[in-house]
Amino acid sequence: MNISKPIDLPGEDICWLTIAELTDGYRTGALSPVAVAKALIERIRALDPAVNCIVHVDEAYTLAMAEQSLVRWQAGRPLSAMDGVPVTIKDLSAVAGMPKRRGSLLFGTDPVAEDTPCVARMREAGAVFLAKTATPEAGCKVVTQSQVHGVTRNPYNLTKTPGGSSGGASAALALGFGPVALGSDGAGSIRIPAAYTNLFGIKPGFGRVPAFPPDIDMPHSVVGPLSRTVEDAAIMLDIISRPEPRDPYMWPVPFALPADLAEPDISGFRIAFSSRLGCTAPLIDPESDALVEEALPLLVAAGAQVTREDPLWPVDPFTPFKVFWETACFAAVEGTAPEKRPLLDPLIRSVGVSGAAVDLLGYMRAMEQRMAIAAASKAFFERYDLLVGPVMPVPAYAAERDVPEGYASEDWDWCPYTYPWNMTGQPAASVPIGFTAAGLPVGVQIIGRVGGEADILRAARAIERARPLHQRRPPMLG
Template structure:
């Protein structure tokens, strides 16, 4: 796909003839397939053509294989004709973040240091489950080098832009996935989240993203960033993400941490009754946030009356952190970057992103005692979180303290690239391993999307999804496309 090394102000084209198919969600597509109103081949071909025509405006897609995609679509079409449909997602096109392996497809991880010239030998577990469900692989989406940024920029693929304002970032590290969804390049996407990398881009591009709890979606081989980093669904509707999660979380015998129980899609996502839930609202999440946008605050607060209207009991309360979560997280971030760098041959390390190299240097200075202290602090934070969620079913707070910022910067104006203090709301839940999601809540006066974060009890993704569906039902923001702003 086209490489974009400079930020260029562009205008997303007006409505096109293929917007009908491109705007359909996954379940609507499968229903159309089932009733013969649309074929998987027609859908795949239309979306591939759309990517070819429009991706130059955002640079979200880094690899397509038209023949393999159409081959998967033709196989799905035969299953519909013979009544042998594999799942509710059979024939539905998906994009997959280029940190995940697809058998027979290359994987570059956004890195000059990584050899992306050869095809992967096998699917990563979530990709294997999607393949078994008959999902059609549409393309691979952009990520920064090894998923190391909260924007999507790499020396390999250049800059990915926000469809709602191409001078802004779509976030990261799943920014290629979120931009692709917003552009209508498929209704569902695979993302991953080690510090907010699903929720941040979802919030900045008006899509839904769920970070499942650690162990919900199997992984193999085990990640050195456990329990922080997990794979999860991104979509333009909550129901699509729920069905996608049910598929992705099917068993994987090689993962020693995978849960032995299946995820069951809640049956009330169409109109959830939340009278069984107690919801806490915390505009600062008990953290010191040096950056706070008034418009974002007001939009996030607007989720509370929507949940109350759905029956939830709501009140204001902050989590009580025994220590600033940023302190242990910085240790884990730096040491994981150090391990990442050390995993490459000496002559390849200089090709890694400068941010990874800086963090790796800091990681090498972390003593065993300091690392053990960070482990102890993480345990205390997790225990405090468990105590909080013994009293509340859900916590509502921001995803970010700001809307999208300049695509030319890694972080908003006024902060250094390696400074995590400006966005304290996402990474604590990677340390505790709990489910958390971003659902669209509105737009700033300048037309930039904002998401609200919903965090749930460990093992209770269904309640996060039900609350997100209640917000979605009352705002209907998924129908607001970039070219309509």
């Protein structure tokens, strides 16, 4: 599939602006939230057909939000640092007045009545909801494709996947559909797409961003931001982490937006670097490994004390994760009326069969193993502030495949670097580190201790300052 760059790409003059640049323009009157929203809607219509990352646009809805923001800016009373800022929302999160299909044939196009808490926080902050982005059904894949919306492609190479399950969010950002996107991460679903599309994405620690109603994926799955810059993600995280009294797991300690992100000070940070993160790696790509290694001298140059050390796990993290993955799929099948189960994604149904074979003792054993893994990680982070290593073992692969060649669609053991941190509940992020010879982006993962989002952001910003790869646009844009 090829695309020729339009003579005049809609919104090209404003689509790469950061949150601060947009709101500075609103403040001075040089920019209007309404004009920005209109330009980005036109951009979506021009570019999305090539990548298929947008699943819902409601121009009247978006422009009504933008017009309300314009009134506030003209009165000098913006609601927050995100007032008037366009944001896309992954279609696993509820937006009042928009459908929530979750990439599933089970759900129709009727609008839902209530925002999910993180969406409500952005609405209260005056953000402008630009569109909803594609996801595989229930976020169940490492790629973004569904029976409802088809295959989503990577703007850096249209034959490749943008990753998943927040691949619609990452592809939208890579094309300039706003400065930030809301994603979610239950096994790597923010970090994987960020790594595959030259973006920054952070999975907050469990409990940092409130959620409601309770979900079967808790505590593995959390929502979080993707962005082109670290600072934009930090601003969004500050907004979406504000309290929700109905969430029983919400932390009572608010997120503190780092004041030094422009020029972060990481001198004295104790950082462990691990090329495998203590995991078994059946797939190895020397080019990706070499790029991840390049983060080490950048962190040293920024003042950090970096030591090579692998975390030691009491059990392979894949062992309990496989149980949680299979039983979650089984619960999805059992929670669906028998006559409607054929509508479920075949992957969910096939993995659900394995989940049905997990007995109570097997599930309890997996719970014990998860606790042992979390305890081992806590002990490791008594000696280190951060752990740095790979996000994915290989670059982006064919968009039509669920997994790389040689693996079955239900396999997760080929990409072991992300899901351990969902089981421990720790924050983790992906920051761009380079491109392969074929032009495919590669990310490096930064993991922090519980409550350590600010330290992750500082270290990521140090890498971003040394290597501002977010300025490199997809080839399809010319």
